[in-house]
Amino acid sequence: MERIKFFHVADLHLDSPFVGLKHLPKEVFERIHNSTFASFERVVKEAIERQIDFMIISGDLFDEEDRSIRAQAKLVKQFHLLHSSGIPVYVVHGNHDHLGSHRLELDMPENVHIFLEDAEVKQLTTKNGALVDIVGFSYGTRHIRERKIGEYPKGNAGRYTIGILHGSEGSIHSSHETYAPFTIGELLEKNYHYWALGHIHERRILHEEPHIVYPGNIQGRHRKETGEKGCYEVILDEHHTELSFIPTHDLVWETCRVSLEGTQRFGEVYQRIEKALESLSDDRLIEVILTDVSSLPEEMKGMIENGDLLEALQSEHGRYGKMKWVHSIRYTRSGSGVEQDPFKQEVLATLEGMGDGEWKAALSELYEHPSIYRFLSTLDEEERRLIINEAESLIRSKG
Numbered sequence: 001m002e003r004i005k006f007f008h009v010a011d012l013h014l015d016s017p018f019v020g021l022k023h024l025p026k027e028v029f030e031r032i033h034n035s036t037f038a039s040f041e042r043v044v045k046e047a048i049e050r051q052i053d054f055m056i057i058s059g060d061l062f063d064e065e066d067r068s069i070r071a072q073a074k075l076v077k078q079f080h081l082l083h084s085s086g087i088p089v090y091v092v093h094g095n096h097d098h099l100g101s102h103r104l105e106l107d108m109p110e111n112v113h114i115f116l117e118d119a120e121v122k123q124l125t126t127k128n129g130a131l132v133d134i135v136g137f138s139y140g141t142r143h144i145r146e147r148k149i150g151e152y153p154k155g156n157a158g159r160y161t162i163g164i165l166h167g168s169e170g171s172i173h174s175s176h177e178t179y180a181p182f183t184i185g186e187l188l189e190k191n192y193h194y195w196a197l198g199h200i201h202e203r204r205i206l207h208e209e210p211h212i213v214y215p216g217n218i219q220g221r222h223r224k225e226t227g228e229k230g231c232y233e234v235i236l237d238e239h240h241t242e243l244s245f246i247p248t249h250d251l252v253w254e255t256c257r258v259s260l261e262g263t264q265r266f267g268e269v270y271q272r273i274e275k276a277l278e279s280l281s282d283d284r285l286i287e288v289i290l291t292d293v294s295s296l297p298e299e300m301k302g303m304i305e306n307g308d309l310l311e312a313l314q315s316e317h318g319r320y321g322k323m324k325w326v327h328s329i330r331y332t333r334s335g336s337g338v339e340q341d342p343f344k345q346e347v348l349a350t351l352e353g354m355g356d357g358e359w360k361a362a363l364s365e366l367y368e369h370p371s372i373y374r375f376l377s378t379l380d381e382e383e384r385r386l387i388i389n390e391a392e393s394l395i396r397s398k399g
C-alpha cells in the first residue's frame with residue numbers, strides 16, 4: 001500500500017472564554033481571546049505546506065454548545081483554505097460541540113466530512129491511490145456515557161483503517177469527565193492502523209504500532225494546561241508509523257517558581273521575579289509561585305495577597321518583550337512557625353485534615369450552581385494546598 005500522510009488534530013475549543021483572567025489590558029485580552037483561532041490557522045498553514053493527504057479532527061471544535069458565529073466563520077474560512085489545496089477534512093463532534101447543539105449553522109465546503117451519531121465508515125482514495133477507511137461517530141448529545149467502541153467494524157485487508165474516537169481511555173484518571181469509555185485492548189482488537197483520539201487535553205501516546213494517540217488541545221486554555229500545544233503529523237505505511245508533533249499554540253501557560261530565600265524588601269522581591277521572568281521565552285501566560293518566603297515580613301506577604309505586587313508587575317508587562325503576562329502570583333509557606341493560640345491551632349488542624357467530603361461540602365454552592373459549574377474544573381491537590389496555605393496565612397496574620 002502507498003504511504004499516507006495526515007494530520008491528527010483534536011480539541012480546538014475555538015472561542016474559549018479564558019475564564020479566570022481578570023483586568024486584562026485591551027491588547028492582552030485580544031491576543032489571548034484570539035489564541036485558539038491563531039493556533040488553528042497555524043495548523044492549516046502547516047497542513048498546506050506539508051501537502052498532507054487529509055486532516056482528522058477528533059472532536060470539540062467549539063468550546064460551547066451555542067457555538068458563536070465568529071467561531072464558525074473563522075473555522076469555515078480555514079476549511080476553505082484546505083479545500084483550495086485539495087485537502088479533505090474528517091470531523092467528529094465531541095461533548096463540547098455535540099450535534100444536538102446546532103443553532104445557527106454555516107455551510108461547510110464540500111471537502112469537510114462530518115460523522116453522524118452512529119459509528120460509520122467514510123472511504124477515501126488519496127492522490128497516490130491509497131485506500132483509506134475512516135471510522136468515527138459524533139456526539140448527538142452532551143453526555144455519551146455508553147461504550148461506543150462496539151459499533152466500530154473490524155479493519156479490512158488491503159486498506160488503511162483509521163479510527164476516530166472522542167472519549168476516555170479506561171485507565172486514565174483526569175479532570176475530564178468520563179465519556180464513551182474504551183480500553184486499549186478493545187481498540188487493538190479492531191486491527192486498525194491508527195487511532196485518532198480526542199477529549200483528553202494532554203498529549204499522550206497510549207500505544208505504538210498501531211499508534212493510539214491523544215494529540216491534546218491546540219492551545220492551552222487555563223493555567224493547568226501548560227506547555228507546548230499543537231497537532232500530530234502522521235505518516236503511515238503498511239508496517240510503520242512516523243509521528244511528529246507540530247507545535248501551533250499561540251501562547252504557552254507556564255508556572256515560574258521563584259525562591260525568595262533571604263529577601264526582606266519589596267525591591268529585592270521584585271528584582272528576583274523580574275530576573276526569573278527575563279529567563280522565560282516570549283508569548284507566555286505566567287503564574288509566579290514564590291517559595292522560601294520565611295524571611296519575608298508579614299507586610300510584604302500582605303502585598304502579595306492583596307494583589308499589589310501583581311499589579312506592579314503587570315503594569316510593566318511591556319518591558320518583557322512581545323508578551324509575558326503574569327496572571328497570578330502565589331506563595332507557598334514552608335516551615336512556618338508553631339501557632340500558640342489554641343483556637344487558631346484548632347482551626348489550622350481542621351484545615352489540614354480536610355478530606356474529599358469536606359471539600360465537596362464547602363464547594364457545593366459553587367459547583368452545583370446552574371450557571372457557574374460549567375466554568376469550573378475540579379481542584380487538584382496543588383490547588384487545594386494553595387487554598388489551605390492562603391487560609392492559614394490569613395488566620396495567622398489576624399490578631
Ligand SMILES: [Mn+2]
Binds near residue numbers: 060096199201
Ligand atoms: Mn475537549
